[in-house]
Amino acid sequence: MQGILPYVLRRLLWAPLILFAVSFITFTVARFGPGDPISVAMGQFRDPEALARVRHEKGLDKPLLEQYRIYMWGVLHGDLGESFRFRDRPVSDIIFPKMWVSAQLGLVALIITFGIGIPVGVLAALRQGTWVDPASISTFLFFQSVPVLVTVPVMLLVFVVKLGWLPTGGWDGIFSKHIVIPALALSMPGIAGVARLMRATTLDVLKEDYVRTARAKGLREFTVVSRHVARNALLPMTTIIGISLVTLLEGAFFTETLLGIPGIGRLAFDSVTSRDYDIILGLTLVLATAFITANIVIDIAYTFIDPRVRYGRSAAA
Amino acid sequence: MSSRLIGFVLAVVVVLVLAIGAISAVVIVRGGGGEGEEQRAQPTEGAAGEGDENEGKDRGGTAGELRLPGADPITLDPALAVDAESATYIVEIFGGLVTIDLGLNIVPDIAKELPTRENGGIVDNLDGTVTYTFHLRDNVVFHNTNRLVTASDFKYSLERALDPSTASPVAEAYLGDIVGARDMARGRAEEVRGIEVVDDFTLKITIDAPKPYFLAKLTYPTAFIVDRKQVESDPRNWTRKPNGTGPFKMGEWSLGERIVLEANDRYHLGPPSLETVTYLLAGGSVLTMYETGDIDVAGVGINDIDRVADPTSDLNAEYLTGDDLSISYIGFNTQVEPFDDPKVRQAFAHAIDREKIAQVVLKDMLPVAQGIMMPGLPGYNPESEALAFDPELARRLLAESKYGGPDRLPTVTLTEVGGGAVVGFDTQAMVEMWKENLGVEVELEQTEAATFFEDLDAGRLHMFLAAWIMDYPDPEGIVDIKFHSKSRLNDPRYGNPELDALLEEARTEQDVNRRMSLYQQAEKIIVEEAVWVPLYYGRDHVLVKPYVKGFQSPPMVIPRLRYITIER
Numbered sequence: 001m002q003g004i005l006p007y008v009l010r011r012l013l014w015a016p017l018i019l020f021a022v023s024f025i026t027f028t029v030a031r032f033g034p035g036d037p038i039s040v041a042m043g044q045f046r047d048p049e050a051l052a053r054v055r056h057e058k059g060l061d062k063p064l065l066e067q068y069r070i071y072m073w074g075v076l077h078g079d080l081g082e083s084f085r086f087r088d089r090p091v092s093d094i095i096f097p098k099m100w101v102s103a104q105l106g107l108v109a110l111i112i113t114f115g116i117g118i119p120v121g122v123l124a125a126l127r128q129g130t131w132v133d134p135a136s137i138s139t140f141l142f143f144q145s146v147p148v149l150v151t152v153p154v155m156l157l158v159f160v161v162k163l164g165w166l167p168t169g170g171w172d173g174i175f176s177k178h179i180v181i182p183a184l185a186l187s188m189p190g191i192a193g194v195a196r197l198m199r200a201t202t203l204d205v206l207k208e209d210y211v212r213t214a215r216a217k218g219l220r221e222f223t224v225v226s227r228h229v230a231r232n233a234l235l236p237m238t239t240i241i242g243i244s245l246v247t248l249l250e251g252a253f254f255t256e257t258l259l260g261i262p263g264i265g266r267l268a269f270d271s272v273t274s275r276d277y278d279i280i281l282g283l284t285l286v287l288a289t290a291f292i293t294a295n296i297v298i299d300i301a302y303t304f305i306d307p308r309v310r311y312g313r314s315a316a317a
Numbered sequence: 318m319s320s321r322l323i324g325f326v327l328a329v330v331v332v333l334v335l336a337i338g339a340i341s342a343v344v345i346v347r348g349g350g351g352e353g354e355e356q357r358a359q360p361t362e363g364a365a366g367e368g369d370e371n372e373g374k375d376r377g378g379t380a381g382e383l384r385l386p387g388a389d390p391i392t393l394d395p396a397l398a399v400d401a402e403s404a405t406y407i408v409e410i411f412g413g414l415v416t417i418d419l420g421l422n423i424v425p426d427i428a429k430e431l432p433t434r435e436n437g438g439i440v441d442n443l444d445g446t447v448t449y450t451f452h453l454r455d456n457v458v459f460h461n462t463n464r465l466v467t468a469s470d471f472k473y474s475l476e477r478a479l480d481p482s483t484a485s486p487v488a489e490a491y492l493g494d495i496v497g498a499r500d501m502a503r504g505r506a507e508e509v510r511g512i513e514v515v516d517d518f519t520l521k522i523t524i525d526a527p528k529p530y531f532l533a534k535l536t537y538p539t540a541f542i543v544d545r546k547q548v549e550s551d552p553r554n555w556t557r558k559p560n561g562t563g564p565f566k567m568g569e570w571s572l573g574e575r576i577v578l579e580a581n582d583r584y585h586l587g588p589p590s591l592e593t594v595t596y597l598l599a600g601g602s603v604l605t606m607y608e609t610g611d612i613d614v615a616g617v618g619i620n621d622i623d624r625v626a627d628p629t630s631d632l633n634a635e636y637l638t639g640d641d642l643s644i645s646y647i648g649f650n651t652q653v654e655p656f657d658d659p660k661v662r663q664a665f666a667h668a669i670d671r672e673k674i675a676q677v678v679l680k681d682m683l684p685v686a687q688g689i690m691m692p693g694l695p696g697y698n699p700e701s702e703a704l705a706f707d708p709e710l711a712r713r714l715l716a717e718s719k720y721g722g723p724d725r726l727p728t729v730t731l732t733e734v735g736g737g738a739v740v741g742f743d744t745q746a747m748v749e750m751w752k753e754n755l756g757v758e759v760e761l762e763q764t765e766a767a768t769f770f771e772d773l774d775a776g777r778l779h780m781f782l783a784a785w786i787m788d789y790p791d792p793e794g795i796v797d798i799k800f801h802s803k804s805r806l807n808d809p810r811y812g813n814p815e816l817d818a819l820l821e822e823a824r825t826e827q828d829v830n831r832r833m834s835l836y837q838q839a840e841k842i843i844v845e846e847a848v849w850v851p852l853y854y855g856r857d858h859v860l861v862k863p864y865v866k867g868f869q870s871p872p873m874v875i876p877r878l879r880y881i882t883i884e885r
Contacts (some may be wrong), residue, residue: 035767169601260601
């Protein structure tokens with residue numbers, strides 16, 4: 001554990017620099033693009049003079065660096081700015097509740113994806129060479145190939161309209177019937193990918209000497225697999241799982257739109273097309289922070305999961 | 318695990334997948350549904366909650382509740398509203414001096430009666446200005462506080478709309494005719510001279526010239542009143558639960574989820590029959606929600622219109638259409654080659670068969686436009702005829718133009734708003750028609766909205782697809798605003814002194830018939846010169862549950878919820 005603290009500190013020192021760079025680039029690119037939130041919001045009645053006056057009131061005509069300074073000063077005080085589209089509403093009021101909804105939905109979907117994908121992958125690896133190997137993964141390839149735009153309406157038609165088992169859409173919290181269709185739609189496509197990955201890492205582990213030793217010792221196959229194989233095969237998956245947790249914050253545009261779920265995916269898309277600068281920036285900053293944090297946490301987690309991993313000067317194997 | 322066990326499990330999974338697929342296929346193909354749907358059509362007796370165990374039956378809301386699809390408003394501040402979504406809620410929550418009824422007539426709201434010259438409410442002053450005197454009702458109160466509305470509330474609200482710190486993009490456009498309004502908007506004055514509070518219930522507004530469309534402009538939200546005490550005590554957040562004077566008040570607003578409006582029992586024109594109106598904002602598959610009874614009204618899109626318009630379908634009895642005061646068109650940039658030559662524009666206009674496109678591609682959902690002014694708008698001319706489909710004439714006109722034919726034309730680009738992935742069939746059809754009938758290959762460009770408007774304003778486009786929705790029921794709001802040479806919204810950048818003269822005369826012409834005739838003459842010039850190629854008028858298609866009575870799809874955003882009742 002000796003080397004970990006300076007390692008973490010070094011990573012943490014980089015974080016604000018990265019965040020500044022990310023925010024500055026996003027800020028600049030957004031404002032240099034064509035159009036601006038005021039002209040979009042005005043719609044068909046576009047009077048250049050009136051536009052100019054509103055821009056002035058909102059501070060959009062100040063020089064770029066000045067606007068950036070004002071914005072970042074606010075961020076450092078916890079103020080993520082205000083939306084243009086939802087006039088005068090604070091950005092944090094808008095994005096955090098939606099992120100929470102998307103995160104809940106995404107979490108359930110992730111649990112399903114990994115919950116099914118990991119065992120299937122291990123199974124396929126264990127039965128490599130037999131028909132079980134390709135068959136198990138191919139079963140789930142079907143779901144990976146069919147896009148959400150198709151699966152959701154079909155599920156709606158069958159389960160909602162014809163059978164009446166599930167509600168049409170909307171959101172009622174993580175434990176309601178509303179979560180079934182979106183969670184299924186979001187989780188099914190990923191299973192095949194996770195399974196394949198798991199299969200690959202498991203195959204690598206199966207070749208290792210300690211597996212042969214465990215079997216030679218006469219351990220039951222189930223113990224060999226669960227205690228020795230799976231734990232080691234899961235190592236590379238940790239990174240994947242860690243990053244996937246961050247993508248929970250991104251939401252899923254199509255699913256949310258089709259099922260009327262108040263998540264962040266739809267908001268992000270709409271904010272870009274309506275040039276709602278502060279929401280775009282707020283989202284970017286939150287996601288960037290989450291990614292940086294996740295990476296650091298994963299790296300730390302590795303030291304616990306895999307005793308061979310060490311950072312810093314004592315990294316020699 | 319033995320191979321056999323694995324094999325068995327996998328077989329089960331495969332069989333399940335196939336079974337679900339087969340069942341889905343059968344269920345989908347059977348159409349018309351089974352008993353499940355029959356049951357749902359019968360409402361259950363007594364109060365129905367949402368989402369209780371009796372799903373599959375009527376999932377209706379509580380009695381007196383209307384559930385509609387909706388979208389989040391950009392703002393609920395009447396001074397700032399520029400879009401139809403915000404206006405939909407604002408016209409129900411707020412009120413002003415005058416409003417529009419379902420017949421598109423201007424009727425009094427907080428004012429007791431409309432001022433006219435006959436009743437002395439409109440007086441022409443010696444200096445050319447005109448003074449309107451409004452006598453207010455003495456029983457109008459704000460929601461939530463029950464404070465009585467007086468004339469000073471109007472002065473406050475109108476001045477607030479024009480105040481530069483409110484940053485309203487449109488106040489000047491709708492209130493700019495008032496004497497002193499522009500000065501206030503530009504920061505040159507602290508108040509608007511033309512608005513005078515005579516006493517608690519008498520208000521005088523003076524405008525700069527005898528403009529007959531002024532009262533129409535007052536029906537737009539910028540002229541609605543807001544509660545001064547509320548706005549000043551909470552300038553940032555007052556719109557979350559605004560005090561208005563309209564037939565409904567704000568009950569609940571969960572961003573992205575729902576807006577609930579509650580009836581205002583003290584509404585001065587009579588309390589609404591509905592108790593609450595719930596707008597479901599989250600979107601989702603609206604038609605599916607309608608069929609399962611989760612929503613009482615649903616819009617019908619082109620993918621579903623066949624099913625709904627079919628007279629043998631159950632849904633057909635619930636299908637309603639309403640004409641909109643809107644028009645879609647092709648605009649030409651008359652300052653740029655080749656569209657600076659009117660013969661080229663006319664050639665393009667004659668080369669497309671709009672009737673055929675409307676019938677085949679649009680499935681007759683939209684009426685073909687024959688002019689600039691749409692049915693229902695004062696001034697609409699039923700005899701107006703757009704340039705007809707005539708490919709031979711089109712080719713001849715092109716040959717007569719300064720280019721002599723399609724070969725010497727520079728590259729022509731049609732720009733529309735879009736995501737870039739798909740081109741609508743109607744646009745594709747037009748491009749095909751130009752190729753076939755004129756021999757011109759038109760390039761198609763799609764840009765997203767913000768970029769489109771910027772390019773349009775900068776004059777970079779050749780020809781473009783656009784639409785216009787009327788903001789108030791007066792022809793000045795389209796013929797003048799979009800075609801006068803000095804107007805900022807004249808996207809074709811068309812300058813015709815003869816047209817300008819007609820429009821300027823119509824601005825102050827007091828005789829209604831003569832005024833409309835002037836606009837009709839202007840329309841004739843615009844159509845014949847092919848400044849626009851009018852395409853289709855707007856039309857709404859909705860499904861309305863049979864227990865919802867009095868629902869109309871009005872041509873403009875006007876208050877309509879108070880005319881609706883629910884009878885189960």
